[in-house]
Amino acid sequence: MIDRQIAVLLGVIGVILVVGSAIGEGVARQAATPRERLAADDLRARIRAWWWMIPTMVAFLAVGRLGIVGFFALVSFLSLRELVTLLPSRPVDHTTLVLAFFLAVPVQYALIWCGWTAMFLVFVPVWALAGVSVRLALAGDTERFLHRLAAIQYVLMVGVYCLSHAPALLLLRIDGYEGQAHKLVVFLVVVTQSSDVLQFLWGKALGQTPLTPTLSPGKTVEGLVGGVLSATAVGALLTPLTPFSWLESALLAFTCAMAGWCGGAVMSAIKRDAGIKDYGALIAGHGGVVDRVDSLLFAAPVLFHVVWWLHAG
């Protein structure tokens, strides 16, 4: 799974991380005021997290198909923990929630692992929907029934169904690209995550015009435009990983970056509603797992379906 192309990509990412870490240390040394020091510490924590997140992802990638599916199953499980914590659940919802963690997550990813495309596409929207609805109704407590039902189904859709489209890229059959679909997963992850980082950097450097003041005050027009355009360029540079022309790669990267931005906006709205700043504290500098993968949640299904329409017939 780690061939020459991926090795080169990892080398480039490694160099960027070393340079980024050096810049982070420099910023920290120059910080004079307590506020600057706080910002520098945050920046260093963000960069340091990549030093363990990237090796972790590479280790799972090296295992192959099972590693990729397992990695996203794990991320789904961890995301679901953070999302379920925010639910307006009542004690009678307990069994339904236990089944969401210990039945829905394993089944969804097992379907992808064994390649049952038709079933993985309907398992959560059809079968889990029916199961959750009936289980909750029969539990007997109808207080705020629609709220509780809708919220459970929503976190399953986002945390399990949407995210599972990332490893599901392995199921796409593209002529002349047999056995290489794992590189599409790498493409998706690298594009969306670099889009996040680049939006952050462009926003810090040039950010003036607030884009969504009620959602996340940090998001600016300059950050969005700069980040999405440079992520598009990253996508064009990643063309050798894909079965696409460079123009197509760039357009798909643009689509992923835009969908990713939308994911960040939606997941921020949920945070504002719950009155929290971060989903969790598992990734120092970034917050929770959902804070890190919010862009992926929306970019993964979009990339999956666009590539399917265009190439996999």
Added chain:
Amino acid sequence: MRAVFVDRCGIDAADACAPMAAALRDGDSLILFPEGTRNLDPERGVQPFKSGIYHLASAFPAVQVVPVHLVNLGRMMPKGHLVPVPMLAGVRFGPPVPRLAGDDKQRFLDRARDALIALVEAA
């Protein structure tokens, strides 16, 4: 678990407290659940405190009474279930409950309970 068993059916509060007092005398810390039982309806809030904590606090003036809130534990594992929902949980500590001159039982218990309520509401 190093648990101290308390006779919940006993009549005499001092008797019920004896095993806990023994633990404190041995220099151990004591984790006390002053509501005396699990809360079946989270919306009912913190239940009234049993008086054991007052008797122990009076008998051991040097021991600090620190309010602790187990965040989300009731949602994670409601009474009667075997499998926890692996949601995020946490432990929050408040400042020690002060003992004032002229405290009687009810005033101390109210102040201790208010300290816990303040901790719950800050979460």
